[in-house]
Amino acid sequence: MSGSVRILEERKTSILDKAMCCNGNGKEIGCEKQSVSGAVSQRACVYCGARVVLNPITDAYHIVHGPIGCASYTWDIRGSLSSGAEIYRNSYSTDLRESDIIFGGEKKLAAAIDELVEKENPKLIFVYATCIVGVIGDDIEAVCRLAEEKYGIRVIPVKAPGFSGTKSLGYKIACNAIMRLIAPNRELPKGKGVNILGDFNLAGEMWIIKSYLERIGIPVVSTVTGDASFESLMRMPSAQLNIVQCAGSSTYLANQLEEQMGIPYIKVSFFGVEDTTSSLVRIAQALGDQQALSKALAFTAEESEKAKAFLKTYLPKFEGKKAAVYVGGGFKAISLIRQFREMGIETVVVGTQTGQKEDYEIIEQLVSDDTVILDDANPAELEEFMLEKGADILVGGVKERPLAYKLGIAFCDHNHERKHALAGFEGIRNFTREVNLSLNSPVWEFCR
Amino acid sequence: MLDLTPKEVSIRSALRINPCKTCQPVGAMYAALGVHKCMPHSHGSQGCVSYHRTFLTRHFKEPAMASTSSFTEGASVFGGGSNIKTAVKNVFDLYDPDIIAVHTTCLSETIGDDLNSYIQEMSIPEGKLVVHTNTPSYVGSHINGFFNMMCGFINYLAQKTGTPNGKTAIFPGFVNPGDMRELKRIAGLMQVPFTMFPDTSGVMDAPMTGRFEMYHKGGTTIDEIRGLGDCGKVLALGQITSVEPAELLEKKCKVPYELMPLPIGIEATDQFVQALSKISHQEVPYELEEQRGQLVDILLDSHQYSYQKSVAIFGDPDTVIGLTALCLEMGMVPKYVITGTPKEEFSKLAGALCEKYGVQDYTVKANADLFELHQWIKNDPVDLLLGTSYGKQIAKAEDIPFVRAGFPVLDRYVHSVLPMVGYGGAMLLVEKILNTLMDRQDRDCEDKDLEVVM
Numbered sequence: 063m064s065g066s067v068r069i070l071e072e073r074k075t076s077i078l079d080k081a082m083c084c085n086g087n088g089k090e091i092g093c094e095k096q097s098v099s100g101a102v103s104q105r106a107c108v109y110c111g112a113r114v115v116l117n118p119i120t121d122a123y124h125i126v127h128g129p130i131g132c133a134s135y136t137w138d139i140r141g142s143l144s145s146g147a148e149i150y151r152n153s154y155s156t157d158l159r160e161s162d163i164i165f166g167g168e169k170k171l172a173a174a175i176d177e178l179v180e181k182e183n184p185k186l187i188f189v190y191a192t193c194i195v196g197v198i199g200d201d202i203e204a205v206c207r208l209a210e211e212k213y214g215i216r217v218i219p220v221k222a223p224g225f226s227g228t229k230s231l232g233y234k235i236a237c238n239a240i241m242r243l244i245a246p247n248r249e250l251p252k253g254k255g256v257n258i259l260g261d262f263n264l265a266g267e268m269w270i271i272k273s274y275l276e277r278i279g280i281p282v283v284s285t286v287t288g289d290a291s292f293e294s295l296m297r298m299p300s301a302q303l304n305i306v307q308c309a310g311s312s313t314y315l316a317n318q319l320e321e322q323m324g325i326p327y328i329k330v331s332f333f334g335v336e337d338t339t340s341s342l343v344r345i346a347q348a349l350g351d352q353q354a355l356s357k358a359l360a361f362t363a364e365e366s367e368k369a370k371a372f373l374k375t376y377l378p379k380f381e382g383k384k385a386a387v388y389v390g391g392g393f394k395a396i397s398l399i400r401q402f403r404e405m406g407i408e409t410v411v412v413g414t415q416t417g418q419k420e421d422y423e424i425i426e427q428l429v430s431d432d433t434v435i436l437d438d439a440n441p442a443e444l445e446e447f448m449l450e451k452g453a454d455i456l457v458g459g460v461k462e463r464p465l466a467y468k469l470g471i472a473f474c475d476h477n478h479e480r481k482h483a484l485a486g487f488e489g490i491r492n493f494t495r496e497v498n499l500s501l502n503s504p505v506w507e508f509c510r
Numbered sequence: 511m512l513d514l515t516p517k518e519v520s521i522r523s524a525l526r527i528n529p530c531k532t533c534q535p536v537g538a539m540y541a542a543l544g545v546h547k548c549m550p551h552s553h554g555s556q557g558c559v560s561y562h563r564t565f566l567t568r569h570f571k572e573p574a575m576a577s578t579s580s581f582t583e584g585a586s587v588f589g590g591g592s593n594i595k596t597a598v599k600n601v602f603d604l605y606d607p608d609i610i611a612v613h614t615t616c617l618s619e620t621i622g623d624d625l626n627s628y629i630q631e632m633s634i635p636e637g638k639l640v641v642h643t644n645t646p647s648y649v650g651s652h653i654n655g656f657f658n659m660m661c662g663f664i665n666y667l668a669q670k671t672g673t674p675n676g677k678t679a680i681f682p683g684f685v686n687p688g689d690m691r692e693l694k695r696i697a698g699l700m701q702v703p704f705t706m707f708p709d710t711s712g713v714m715d716a717p718m719t720g721r722f723e724m725y726h727k728g729g730t731t732i733d734e735i736r737g738l739g740d741c742g743k744v745l746a747l748g749q750i751t752s753v754e755p756a757e758l759l760e761k762k763c764k765v766p767y768e769l770m771p772l773p774i775g776i777e778a779t780d781q782f783v784q785a786l787s788k789i790s791h792q793e794v795p796y797e798l799e800e801q802r803g804q805l806v807d808i809l810l811d812s813h814q815y816s817y818q819k820s821v822a823i824f825g826d827p828d829t830v831i832g833l834t835a836l837c838l839e840m841g842m843v844p845k846y847v848i849t850g851t852p853k854e855e856f857s858k859l860a861g862a863l864c865e866k867y868g869v870q871d872y873t874v875k876a877n878a879d880l881f882e883l884h885q886w887i888k889n890d891p892v893d894l895l896l897g898t899s900y901g902k903q904i905a906k907a908e909d910i911p912f913v914r915a916g917f918p919v920l921d922r923y924v925h926s927v928l929p930m931v932g933y934g935g936a937m938l939l940v941e942k943i944l945n946t947l948m949d950r951q952d953r954d955c956e957d958k959d960l961e962v963v964m
Contacts, residue, residue: 098580098596098600099579099593099594099596099600100551100578100579100580100597100598100599100600100601101577101578101580101600101604102559102575102576102577102578103556103559103560103578105557105560106556106557106560106561107555107556107557108555108557109557110560110561125525128616129533129616129647129648130526130529130531130532130533130647130651131532131535131536131558131561131616131647132533132561133526133529134529134531134533135532135561135565136561137528137529137900138903148514149514151903152527152528152881153526153527153528153529154525154526155525155526155529156524156525156526158648159648159649160646160648160649162648163616163620163646163648171524173523174525177520177522177524177525178525180520181516181520182514182516192616193581193586193615193616193617193620194616194617194620194648197586197621223555223586223617224554224555224556224557224558224581224617225554225555225581225582225583225585225586225617226583227583229557441573441575441722442604442605442724445722460564460567460568461560461563461564461567461573464567464571464573465573465722467718468573468716468718468719468720468721468722468723469720469721469722470720509718509720
C-alpha cells in the first residue's frame with residue numbers, strides 16, 4: 063500500500079495494486095458492492111442504470127414518477143442520436159409535491175398518463191418509479207395495467223428506486239422492461255440477421271456498426287436501444303443472433319433472450335483495430351456464414367491497414383505517454399487498454415464503476431505488474447494513483463473531466479459526453495485525434 | 511427537434527414536461543460549497559449525489575465534491591441513522607473537512623429520518639462540526655434548497671455575542687461565483703466591511719494550479735458564519751432566495767435586514783450601491799460612477815437595436831426578475847416571464863416591473879415549465895429568448911435568437927466566472943443581447959441591406 067494515498071479500510075478490497083497489493087481479501091478484487099457510506103463515489107443509482115438503457119428508445123414517452131430532480135437530471139443528457147422520432151428528448155414527470163407524498167401519487171400518475179394520451183399519440187410509455195414511490199405505497203403496476211387496458215397501448219412500469227442496489231441492478235430492471243415489451247412477439251419466426259445489444263448510438267456509433275454489418279451482408283434486425291423505436295424493438299425475437307456491445311448493461315438481456323426465445327449471443331467490442339476486427343469476424347463465424355466471413359476478413363484487413371497507417375503518423379506524438387482509464391463497465395476498460403496499446407500508450411491506472419469479477423481477471427492479464435486496478439474509485443484515490451503512476455491522459459466521464467484538468471492531465475470523454483463516434487475504424491481515427499488534441503494542446507505550456 | 515410540441519395549449523395538472531427547475535438538494539449542495547473547508551453531504555441514495563455533482567460540474571466546469579450516506583434497502587426500512595453515523599466518521603477520517611453540511615433527500619424525508627437526534631448521538635471529532643438542513647425534493651425547487659442550507663448554517667452557528675463586529679452581511683442569492691466576486695468588489699469600493707454568505711468564489715471558479723484541491727481558498731469561514739449574529743445589518747439580495755435566511759437571522763440574533771432585488775441592471779445596482787453608501791456613509795467613488803456612466807452611455811448608443819424587441823425570459827425567480835429589469839431598461843418588451851420555482855411572489859414582482867414600464871401584453875407565471883413556454887411562443891413568437899441552456903431546443907425549433915444566462919448553462923464556457931450583477935455585469939449582458947440581436951439582423955437581411963457600420 064502506497065503511503066501517500068489515504069484509503070478507507072472498507073475500500074482496500076476494491077483496489078488492486080499489483081506491485082504493492084492492497085487486495086485485503088486474498089487474490090480477488092472486491093466489486094459489485096454498494097458504495098461505502100461517506101465516500102465521494104463517482105457512481106450513480108439503480109434508477110440511473112434503468113434510465114440510461116431505456117432512454118435512447120426514440121419514440122417512447124419516459125414518465126419519471128417522483129419529485130422533479132430525477133427527471134431534470136436525466137433530461138436529454140445522453141447524446142444518443144435518432145434517425146427518426148425525437149420524443150425521448152423531452153422530459154416528462156409527475157413532479158410529485160408534498161400532498162402527493164401524504165396522500166399517495168397514484169392518481170397523479172394516472173392523470174399524467176391521461177393528459178399525455180389525450181394530446182399525443184403514444185404507442186409506448188415507460189413509467190419509472192424513483193426512491194419514494196415504493197415507500198409511499200404507490201402501486202404503479204396497477205396504474206400501468208389499467209392504462210394499458212384503457213388505451214390499448216403499452217405502458218411498462220420500471221421499478222427502479224435508487225437505494226435498492228447498484229446501477230447494474232438498474233440495467234437488469236431495464237432489460238426486464240424490454241423483455242416485457244417484446245413478450246407478445248416471442249413466437250415470431252426467425253429470419254436472417256442479428257440484434258445489436260448494448261449500444262446507445264452515442265455520436266452515431268450504432269450507425270457505424272450497422273453499416274459494417276450491412277457491408278458484409280448481415281442484416282440488422284433490431285438495435286437495443288440506440289436509435290430504436292417501438293416497432294423496431296418488437297422485431298427483436300426474430301433475430302438469429304444477438305451481439306452484445308456494452309456487456310455491463312446488456313448481458314443479462316442477452317441471457318434472457320437466449321433462455322426464453324432461443325437466440326444465442328456473443329460479446330463484441332468495436333473499440334480499437336484489434337477488437338473491431340475480431341468482432342466482425344466472430345459475428346460471421348457465429349452465424350456460420352462463409353460469405354460474410356470472407357467479406358469480413360477482406361473488409362477488416364483493408365480497414366485495419368488504413369487505420370494502422372493513420373495511427374503510425376501519430377505514434378511519435380504518443381511516445382512514452384501513459385494513460386489512466388476510468389469507465390463504467392469492465393468490457394470497455396478492456397477494449398481501451400488494448401486500444402491504447404495499439405497507440406503505443408501504456409495504461410497505468412484502470413478503474414470501473416460496475417466491472418465484474420471476470421472483467422477484472424482479464425484486465426489483470428492485460429496490464430503490467432505495476433498498474434493499479436480500482437473498483438468504484440473516488441476522486442481522492444483517482445488523483446493519488448494518477449499522480450503516483452504519472453498518467454498523462456485520463457479517459458473517463460463527466461465528473462472526471464475537471465478533476466483531470468485540475469491535475470494538469472489531458473482528458474478524453476468516453477462516456478455519454480463523447481463528441482465524436484469512438485467505435486469502429488472511424489472511431490479509431492476520432493479517438494486518436496481526440497487523445498492527441500488533449501495531450502498535445504498548447505494550453506499545457508501555460509500550466510507547467 | 512421538438513417539432514412535435516403542439517401549438518394548442520392544453521391544461522395540465524399532473525404532467526410536468528420540460529421542467530424549469532430541479533430539486534432542493536442540488537441547491538443545498540451549492541450553498542454548502544460556498545463555505546470554507548466544508549463537505550456537503552447528501553443523506554439519501556448514492557444516485558442523488560452523483561446527479562447533483564454532475565449537474566454542478568456541467569455548469570461550473572469544476573469538480574464538485576460531496577459525499578453520500580449511500581442508502582440501501584435496509585436503510586430505507588430501518589432508517590438511515592447508522593448510514594449517516596458511518597458516513598460522518600468516514601468523511602472526517604478520509605477527507606478531513608472542518609465542517610460537514612448534511613442535507614436530506616426525498617427518501618430520507620419520506621421515511622422520517624430525524625437528523626437532529628442523529629447528529630446529537632454521533633461522535634464528532636474535537637473541533638469539527640456537523641450541521642444539517644431539511645431539503646425535501648417534493649417542496650419548492652433547488653432555490654429552496656439553497657436558502658434552506660443557509661438557514662441550516664445560521665441555525666447551528668450564528669451567534670450574538672453582544673459585541674458588534676462592525677460588519678454587514680451580504681446574502682448574494684443563487685448566483686455564479688463571478689457575481690459574488692463583483693458584489694464583493696462593489697462592497698469594497700464602498701468601504702463596507704462585510705461577510706458574504708455563502709461565497710462560492712474561489713471555490714467553483716478556482717484557478718488551475720496543477721493540484722486537485724479538495725477544499726479551495728474561497729468560501730465563507732465558520733467564524734464568519736458565527737459572526738453573522740454580530741453583524742449590524744443584512745443586505746439580502748434576491749427577494750425570493752434570501753428572505754428566509756434573513757428573517758431567521760433577525761429572529762435568532764436580532765440583526766435587521768434589507769431585502770432587495772439581485773443587482774442586475776442599473777436601477778437594482780443603484781439600490782445596492784445606495785444601501786452600501788448608507789451603511790458606510792461614503793460617497794459613491796468615481797470608479798463606480800464612471801462605470802455606471804459607461805453603462806448608460808452604452809444603452810444610449812445602442813437603444814435603437816433593443817427598443818421594443820420582445821423577449822421571453824425564464825430561469826430562477828430572482829435571476830429572471832433581474833434580467834427582466836435589465837431588458838426593460840434596454841427598452842425591450844418582456845412578453846413571457848416564467849420560473850419553474852413555485853413561488854407566487856415571483857409573479858407579483860415580475861408583473862409589477864412590467865407595469866412600471868407600461869408593458870401591457872405580458873404573461874408572468876411561477877411554477878411553469880418550458881413546454882408551456884414553447885407553446886406560447888409557437889402561438890405568438892418573440893424576438894429573443896433569454897435563460898438557461900434548456901431554452902436551446904426551443905430556440906432551434908422556432909429559430910429564435912438565444913442568449914444564455916442563469917442556472918444552469920451546460921453548453922457554454924466562461925459564464926460562471928463573469929458577472930451579471932453590477933454595472934459591469936450589466937455591460938456584459940447588454941453586449942451579449944445586442945450581439946445576438948444584431949447578428950440575427952445581419953444573418954436575415956438582404957445583401958443590399960447589409961451594413962458594415964451599425
